[in-house]
Amino acid sequence: MDPRTRPCRSVLYIPGSKERALEKARGLAADAIIFDLEDAVTPEEKVNARATLAAELAKGGYGKRLRIVRINGFDTEWGRDDAKAVTEMDADAVLLPKVSSPADLAALAAITGDLPIWAMMETPRGMLNAAAIAAHPKLEGMVMGTNDLAKELQTRFRADRLPLLAGLGLCLLAAKAEGLVIVDGVYNAYLDEEGLKAECDQGRDMGFDGKTLIHPAQVAVANTAYAPSEAEVDLARRQIAAFEETRASGQGVAVVDGRIVENLHVATAREVLAKAEAIEALQAG
């Protein structure tokens, strides 16, 4: 599916060790799931989590949602065995944490072969190497790790995320240049609906495809914020109709609601409609 219109509005992390959460996710309206073997799993549970997750994925029931497994880094004792284990799982992609250079992805691809790779972008070096990382041939998506990034940058929390904007922007540019999906970082205060909505709106305005989430209560907010609104769909339809009419009369520029509509605006309008249709198809199961 075209990464520019593929629904990735809500990407929910689920600890790979928690059977109850793994079961619950089958009934949640998240567009994609990150089955986590890294930060959400304690060292004591790491090895068993691999088997638990493999068994749950084998049972199926996750529908058309994208199933991504986040492994531990290769600087840990679990990373390589996780990568091998994922190749035997019923997963759509593998997610590598703390990617700092394309060499990290090459090391993973040497184990996972043709399995699509996603990269956690969460280190200062990763931000600086974002363009080279995005160009790796196996890479399909980027996930912002804003907690790790804030830790490494020694920033303080700000609702406007000013200290993180340079890194977010670099990764967005890199992902869009290579036609990748890119999803924003998590909002930690998982019961603060207003704060989450504000951060989703900011991410959507910047061009992110969706938001990573940590709790089921966050799914509906992200789904609404990252879906084309009724007004956007209506405007897109009117722009396309007006432009086609204008072209038929030999003109190159239409006007809708007092604003010009050229062929590039029509391309955006078509993406809006394609995304709305893709969301409908995903929801229909």
Ligand SMILES: CC(C)(COP(=O)(O)OP(=O)(O)OC[C@H]1O[C@@H](n2cnc3c(N)ncnc32)[C@H](O)[C@@H]1OP(=O)(O)O)[C@@H](O)C(=O)NCCC(=O)NCCSC(=O)C[C@H](O)C(=O)O
């Ligand atoms: C945050 C939580 C620890 C809260 O857990 P809990 O108190 O158990 O929540 P609730 O009682 O409100 O749960 C209600 C029901 O929902 C299920 N549940 C909870 N979380 C999830 C989930 N993520 N996916 C699916 N289902 C979930 C519970 O099982 C309850 O079900 P039921 O019993 O049937 O009613 C917890 O939500 C949690 O652990 N969340 C995930 C945390 C996580 O994944 N962290 C790692 C990813 S974030 C990250 O790594 C950041 C990144 O790398 C960076 O650097 O920024």
Ligand SMILES: [Mg+2]
């Ligand atoms: Mg992280």
